[in-house]
Structures are given as structure tokens and as C-alpha cells.
Amino acid sequence: MKHIITSVFALLVIMNAKAQKKTEEKTQVVLSDEEIKPLLLKNACIGCHKKDKKLVGPAFKEIAKRNYSNERILELIYKPEPKNWPEYKTPMAPLSFVTKEDGLKLAAWINSLK
Ligand code: HEC
Numbered sequence: 001m002k003h004i005i006t007s008v009f010a011l012l013v014i015m016n017a018k019a020q021k022k023t024e025e026k027t028q029v030v031l032s033d034e035e036i037k038p039l040l041l042k043n044a045c046i047g048c049h050k051k052d053k054k055l056v057g058p059a060f061k062e063i064a065k066r067n068y069s070n071e072r073i074l075e076l077i078y079k080p081e082p083k084n085w086p087e088y089k090t091p092m093a094p095l096s097f098v099t100k101e102d103g104l105k106l107a108a109w110i111n112s113l114k
Pocket of ligand 1: 043044056066073091092095
């Protein structure tokens with residue numbers, strides 16, 4: 001009996017890990033420019049960034065050249081490091097309201113621009 005419980009538990013853990021991996025993979029799918037627009041708008045990125053032109057912040061194409069991982073970009077959205085861009089006078093505000101899912105979609109899209 002104990003064995004059965006242990007195996008069922010192990011199975012559940014494995015299934016859960018698999019399901020989690022799936023959602024992670026899903027958020028890495030790169031959205032098209034049209035699909036990303038509402039997210040850029042909703043999360044206020046558009047006020048300071050353009051795809052290929054400098055605005056208040058660097059062009060997303062320039063950011064893509066830094067070769068950050070998607071996770072690192074998510075981290076930088078939550079905790080910007082203005083020292084990485086000394087030539088920009090207004091620093092980026094920490095955007096804690098961006099959901100992890102949105103953040104990773106934005107990151108994957110930014111990284112697709114290089
Ligand atoms: C208030 C203006 C502003 C908003 C809003 C804003 N940014 Fe920024 N962003 C900047 C500036 C300025 C920089 C460069 C200086 C810095 O990092 O502080 C920057 C830098 C970045 C970087 C590079 C970070 C690094 O350290 O290399 C990423 C990635 C980024 N922004 C993504 C986003 C995303 C995604 C959004 C929307 C969720 C967003 N930004 C919203 C102004 C903004």
C-alpha cells in the first residue's frame with residue numbers, strides 16, 4: 001500500500017513538472033508585431049520604447065543586441081539597471097505590475113529583433 005501511495009505521488013510530481021514546463025515553453029513562443037502591440041500598450045512600454053528608434057529609452061532592436069536571456073529581461077523590467085545605458089538621462093522605472101507571462105512574451109519578442 002505504501003508503495004502505491006509513493007508511486008502515485010511520484011507520478012503526480014512528474015506530471016506537474018511536465019505541465020509547468022509546457023506553460024513555460026508556451027510563453028517563449030515569439031509573438032508577431034501585431035500580437036505584441038496590445039502588450040506594449042497595456043504595460044506602458046510604448047511610452048518610452050520604439051521597435052527601431054530611440055525614444056526615452058533605447059530601441060528594442062538595440063536592447064536585443066545585448067543578448068540577454070528572456071529571464072534576464074524579465075528581471076530588468078522589474079529592476080532596471082540604468083548604469084547599463086549611461087547615455088539615457090531618464091532611467092526606466094521598475095514596472096512591478098507587468099505579469100511574468102507578459103514580461104516573458106515581451107522579452108521573447110525583443111530578443112527576436114536581432
Ligand atoms: C518611463 C519610461 C520607460 C518605460 C515605461 C519603459 N522603459 Fe524600458 N527603458 C527605459 C530607459 C530610459 C531605459 C535605459 C536606461 C535604463 O535601463 O534605466 C530602458 C531600458 C530597458 C531595457 C534594457 C535594460 C538593461 O539594463 O539593459 C529593457 C529590456 C526594457 N527597457 C524593456 C521595457 C519593457 C518591456 C517595458 C514595458 C513593460 C519598458 N521597458 C517600459 C525607459 C522606459
